[in-house]
Amino acid sequence: MALLPVEEALARLLAGAAPLGEETIPLAQAGGRVLARPVIAHQTQPPFDASAMDGYAIRAADVLSVPVELKLIGESAAGKRFSGVVANGEAVRIFTGAPVPQGADTVLIQENTKRLAGDSIRVLQTVAQGRNIRRAGLDFAVGDVLLEPGRVLDPAALSLAAAANNAELHVVRQPKVAILATGNELVAPGENPGPDQIIASNTSGIAEIVRLNGGMSLDSGIVRDRIEDIETAIGTAIEMGADILVTSGGVSVGDHDLVHAALTRRGMKLDFWKIAMRPGKPLMSGILPGKVRVLGLPGNPVSSLICAHLFLAPLVCALSGRHYRPDIRAARLAIDLPANDSRRDHIRAEIALAENGELVATPLPLQDSSMLSALARANGLIIREPDAQPARAGAPCEVFMLR
Structure with a gap:
């Protein structure tokens, strides 16, 4: 036969x-799995206008000419917003990720200010309207399709699904x-x-x-x-x-x-x-x-x-549900190889990068199919097609990368 x-x-x-088919699993167990259904955003991110820097939430019109002093009226931190309104000549101390208060339309970074005695700051540099603010929905909004079926759930995909408030995901079984x-x-x-x-x-x-x-x-x-x-x-x-x-x-x-x-x-x-x-x-x-x-x-x-x-x-x-992509690369032989017989051969080899940028494949001296130490040493297989003719050192070859 x-x-x-x-x-x-x-x-x-x-x-x-x-x-x-598919199954529904907790987000914490979904690493490396393949999505069976789209991941939808269940909330907007960021959910509010947020500061991108540590500094002061102010009105840009107040700092068209500097230096100028502004009255410090409060603080807005991540998880605890300033509930008041910023009026003319006022500033709110703000930290990265904190909600931008009503009335403020820009964030001045703290390096461009000087804190004065009492409740005031001196502004040393102008800032344009809208600077250093991450607008609500900058990343995504409720209802957005964030990940499509077929996506392997890598670290970034898992974090995105979590940020969009997905506690469970539909994945391929x-x-x-x-x-x-x-x-x-x-x-x-x-x-x-x-x-x-x-x-x-x-x-x-x-x-x-x-x-x-x-x-x-x-x-x-x-x-x-x-x-x-x-x-x-x-x-x-x-x-x-x-x-x-x-x-x-x-x-x-x-x-x-x-x-x-x-x-x-x-x-x-x-x-x-x-x-x-x-x-x-x-x-x-x-x-x-x-x-x-x-x-x-x-x-x-x-x-x-x-x-x-x-x-x-x-x-x-x-x-x-994964797409299989064998890592097959072009290389050159480091030594001569004899003619092959009627079976495709997979020669255990060490694949190294030469100075000219090409891969060079060096067959291991022993190819016995019981030798695990040789397979562990090899990082690729030289593919020799059936009835391949003798090949000289430097001849092109294909290698199947193992690692």
Whole structure:
């Protein structure tokens, strides 16, 4: 059977993937979520004419000629306004953010005055009408549409929604991603592995990729290589409301690779299995009853994480309402590379900025798909298309940035 090209596999995986509906959540929990409805202003900001500076609220007509003395009649502070009216020859001490009193039409900054004995100030510089005043509604007014659907709620968006008196927001529902690791050889981090066991590491990296792309991970634990146990774990993930079931390991063709069989017994409709890429050839995709999407990742840690970057990240984005933009950049090779075979290769590399402003990609010397230390060292992947010819140092290449 011919291996499926990477582009076709990704297109099939994302076919029909769309935001999952909406939910209403408290503003304090909305960071990083995607708006499902517009954010409307429920009050005007600022709600009154406010001073933009510390100084004195006065009438501009009183300071057409300087120096001149004005009578100080009171104070206006943020949260406690001056309730009187400023008349000819009068001034009110005012602070940043405080309401501008009635009768005043400008704010004179305090540096351009001198405080005199008693209740008066000497004005040393003229000021035009309307200076240093933030007019009511300068930022927004009641009923304004402040944020459109599809906006990722970053710090500025959250602050804007709060300023407009929105205590709750309508957001796209987070996709729930159940992560199931399989293998007799695996134990959880913190446990003591037996003589033939290793620490399960894939779940931690996969969960972070889910989080970074707007999803919620559900740790389904580690399941031994027993088809009944794997079936039970699949059923539990479905009962937990998973939108995506990610399996790690058990998708190859060995005697102990039982995930495909267990999924089939649970009713999975297989879409594809095995793609033309390195690392990550055994990648599997299908649909379980209830429209639960399945992504079967290889067990080798590097293969698992690279497949999660390339396939799981865009799928989670599509379901969470985010627009997926892979960070692919132009670079030049630091060393010669041999011809590639029939699979797209993703070579772990260090990407650095040269003095001429170009990116230079240096492949790491060891590319074994079990070496997490090399993947952690790499900040990008050199993409080598199937059947690519040998390339010399300095030749152009494409790199997929990991960080």
